[in-house]
Amino acid sequence: MVKVEKLRQNRIGQTKGDQMFSVLNYLILSMTLLIVLYPLVFVLIASLSSPETVIRGEVWIWPKGFNLDAYSRVFQNKDIMSGYLNTIMYTIAGTAINLVMTVLAAYPLSRKDLKGRNVIVMFMMFTMFFSGGLIPTYMIIKNMGLINTFWAMVIPNAVSVFNIIIMRTFFQHTIPNEVQEAAVMDGCSNMNILVRVVLPLSMPIIAVMILFYGVGHWNAYFNALIYLSDRDKYPLQLILREILVQNQTQDMMDLNSESSSQQALVAASIKYAVIIVTNVPVLLLYPFLQKYFVKGVMVGAIKG
Template sequence: MEKEAWGDRVFGAVNAIMLTLILIIVLYPLLFVAVASISDPAAVLNGKVWLWPQGLTFTGYTKVFGNKDIVQGYGNTILYTILGTAINVGMTVLAAYPLSRRDLYGRNGVMALLVFTMFFSGGMIPTYLLVKNLGMINTIWAMVIPNAVSVWNVIIMRTFFQQSLPHEIQEAAQIDGCSNIKILFKIVLPLSTPILAVMVLFYAVGHWNAFFNALIYLTERDKFPLQIILREILIQGQNAQMMDTGAQEGLAKKLMEAESIKYAVVIVANLPVLLLYPFLQRYFVKGIFIGSLKG
């Protein structure tokens, strides 16, 4: 017993050390970006900023919220995220619930077709032509329709319905005269809060960080999401560093402004997700283990 207790203490100490190191590795970049966003850009470029702001300034945030493109991009991203997540979750539920029912004829064949699309697709050019022929270029629908359903998320939700909701409850509801729609909205969904929260988190984070669809399907600047604006700022900062240093004063000013705005935009862009995650963390952890145990 003493050896076992000693071994447990060693194991706990090693775990604590390893987790602390991982925490530092993960947390430091976030801390550095936050500190750099309120520090003097010259101090950041010279490597003087580590854990504490140097030359406290909020110029970056002032320029961010004073920039029309950034504010508009932020609003577009919020719109795409809310609408896209609502469509994603709705269609995932409507696909996963029937596939979880034992009385659905041919459900294994439908599931096989869905899984097939995870490994094989038409490719980017046919997808672009399809979106173009549907008249969705330069519209909000180009941001939310092409990726309306994730097969992987359908599988996760179907597994939850099968393993966490007793089939007898649905049978009892049918005996009482409930239709399939009533069973879904009155019984299944109220008992599925954990998986719905997981789906909201998965889809919302995906929409918030998405920029590839916007890069392909959007050309009108007033429809750009925040991630495209952030990408432009990062590219402008890199181009400023590679420019000829003939006009030293003008170049230095542009470089400082780009550096200040870059860190401020990163904080502003990621803050909503960082605030959302703690409220859904317990559901997120539970969602990871969905399907790993049977019974």
Template sequence: MNTWLKRKSKGDFLFDLINYTVLTIGMLLILYPLYFILIASVSDPNNIYAGDVWLYPKGFTFDGYERIFNDSSIWIGYGNSMLYAIVGTAISVALILLAAYPLSRKDFIGRNFFMWFFMLTMFFGGGLIPTYLLVKDLGMLNTIWALVLPSAAGGFNIIIVRTFFESSIPDEMREAAFIDGCSNTIFFLRIVIPLSKPIIAVMVLYHVVGFWNGFFDALIYLNDQAKYPLQLVLRNILVQNQVGSNMMVDVESYSAKLRVTELIKYGVIIVASVPLLILYPFLQRYFVKGAMIGSIKG
């Protein structure tokens, strides 16, 4: 360790010191808001209003979480969000892979035309009102399809996956497979897909996060509260203070309602974030590799 330090010049040491300082500050700026929400969700709101809660919880209580887990609208929203995220991600990733692989093949006739067609969708769009009218005319209002189909395959993601295929699946591998009697379909399913786990993990994470955090499409296209995703339920609680009556059944005074509402707000944020915090560690190693290969090479 001492030998390593002696090899470093004063400039290198100063550079490392500045880097570690900036990175530490950045890490604290990112992590502290999450930590504050966590400790606020189990603290007495009176202490939060007084500014006493900033490093550890005060007036420890699980009242907010008890009310959240006893409310049916939260669980319905949870189930809806999981359904939309799973179905939407499966459809999106499947369409992206099926579109990107032919575009990565040099022997695919017309691939430049289709590539330009996909790129045009990145720069031009009909806007909210025409999109709403289209969804309405297709009979998708107040259905899951209004949330998962309009944005199922993005041009940018198709380009990333196509670049990954071009840089990671050599033509020699395909030619050798064809010599052994492998068809295009078998080659894609048994060779290309298993070798594409990194970029598939990237696409899965992108879309799961997008569907899980999305509320605007649900706000526009859904009018049945039984179909609301969790984020729309969370929005109603945070923005409009629409806390379910089941959570307030034993609360009488206005001040007590405000106190319970604050606990529920912080608690719902934590509850809504848990699935993504659980998912990311399993996809992290694939995510980093896939994002770098798919975006830089090619």
């Protein structure tokens, strides 16, 4: 009742132009939500429907001919399961390395007593616009002995300059200098200040970094395409690429008992199921980090 009363008071204080503007905003946002959300919903519905109904265009907003055969074939496929495990390992290890490297770079750059910090930031920003290129990078990775290894998926992208700048800005404008000075007077070293003072107050930006880096590792396939040759090291996204782009679904179908038309129908259903299985973990992670994510992005990106 209190919320309804507040809404009524807000409407009374608005002019007709403001009310029309609000209505127009709601309409545009609702249409945008529908345009963005419906393809995701359709993929989920199609993966749960009979392939025949999907091909005939009978599936719109509700599954028809409820069928979980595509999911059973997906989870029985050894490549997808090994890719799932590899991607989880790459994501956890890569995100941990990214987070440690970003914090260790951003915190010193946020300190006013670091001489030449602006010059260091300029050199770091230079790498955002100019790089050595693909071939020199490959030669470096090869000379380091990382080709076709686990570390080829986490070391080359160990840190992002863009994320360092966001975290540095957060430290500068959110962590009061007085708190750090008080810690120094209490005898804390720089490392103790970082661990005991700065990091506990930086959960919003840490959540943002976890989401940025985690999603990046989960969706990464280009490095695997270049640096990995053993199929048992492939991440899930590279397996998904083979299924969607190269149309490799033979391993998930019974070629002896199914006709060519049935195989085509099953292949389409398998593609929808693989997309859902691939994206569910990220979709489940975001709601838990949403509160910190919005706060961290606003504070870390607007100020400074």
